[in-house]
Amino acid sequence: MSAAEASPLEVVLITGMSGSGKSVALHALEDAGYYCVDNLPPELLQPFVALQQAHHTQRVAIAMDVRSAASLPMVPEQLAALRAQGVAIKPVFLDATTDTLVRRYSETRRKHPLSRRDDADIQHALIEAIELERELLAELREQAHAIDTSLMRSAQLQGYVKALIAAPASHLTLVFESFAFKRGIPVDADYVFDVRMLPNPHYEDALRPLTGRDPAVAEFLRRAPEVLQMERQIEAFLSAWLGALAQDHRSYVTVAIGCTGGQHRSVYLVEQLAQAFSPHWLTLTRHRELDKA
Incomplete structure (x- = not known):
């Protein structure tokens, strides 16, 4: 053949x-x-x-x-x-x-x-x-x-x-997307999580010009217990339902994480969640406010 x-x-x-x-x-x-x-x-x-x-x-x-x-x-x-x-x-x-x-x-x-x-x-x-x-x-x-x-x-x-x-058609792909609520909720989102109540690095002068992908911002957020709690709760929710979504022949699931400016908290959590799920699921990340720069 x-x-x-x-x-x-x-x-x-x-x-x-x-x-x-x-x-x-x-x-x-x-x-x-x-x-x-x-x-x-x-x-x-x-x-x-x-x-x-x-x-x-x-x-x-x-x-x-x-x-x-x-x-x-x-x-x-x-x-x-x-x-x-x-x-x-x-x-x-x-x-x-x-x-x-x-x-x-x-x-x-x-x-x-x-x-x-x-x-x-x-x-x-x-x-x-x-x-x-x-x-x-x-x-x-x-x-x-x-x-x-x-x-x-x-x-x-x-x-x-x-x-x-590029993702195999026979696998469910998780798309994690960060965004700013002030610019509107992405219309392509299957699930939307609001993380605006978490500690905001924007109010730290040294962190304001950075993003959630920078080590200093990641360390700031990692030290906040409520950030870890939010991360684990989103991870638990998705873990509970991804199997059923895959059985329903879904090819893609878009999970949107939003904060005020789409620069720090949402970006950090998208990176953390993508890393957590990547060993078991195909994952893609998209940072709406950063990628358009």
Whole structure:
């Protein structure tokens, strides 16, 4: 048996909100060696996959969006059928806040695919179109790993997508994400933990310019009993439920840890939790406020 025949076809399905960065993600996958197709009609998904299998293609990335709204409901059933055939499916859903999407459309002066052309109130029509799109894509989002691109630069999104698809499809991957509450809760979070009540290194002059990855900040937080208590309680909660999540065929679980500025406490706890779970689970870390710098 050849290597091509021995390795199952891997399909990364990119869906998400219009304006959330699907083209950027697809370019990242193309750079990573995937054969990429944009705006594939859902009716052609299974025939296209069969064709790639016949050609012994190993890695394919497909983007679908709301322009195929009428046939999107068939996609979950198609994905289940492909998995039953041994195809490794990695669904990724790109999302962003409504305010972010409105701003992006305003900056580019593009028209949302669901906007009515005869609506005089362009801003109102755009918001309505975005909310309708959320409803139409809700089932696909539920079955995919969601990525909040609201505060991401293109290069940051490309790197994050490459890190995600590098994880084996048959394993559950834990994504630990730090963030600042003052900039909003990440829309891609499965679980959110608020650690703003913990001692804050920001009020120590020597620690203020540092981050939770710096030894001095880590030592400051390590000495606080309530920080260790919080860490152990989050770890216990996740340990109790990760097995059930894996059995439910979840590919990714995003755990968001938030503090006021997203620089110290949340960063420290993300690093500690990722280290604690890495011996038994695939883990990724993301520091929203630090990574965008």
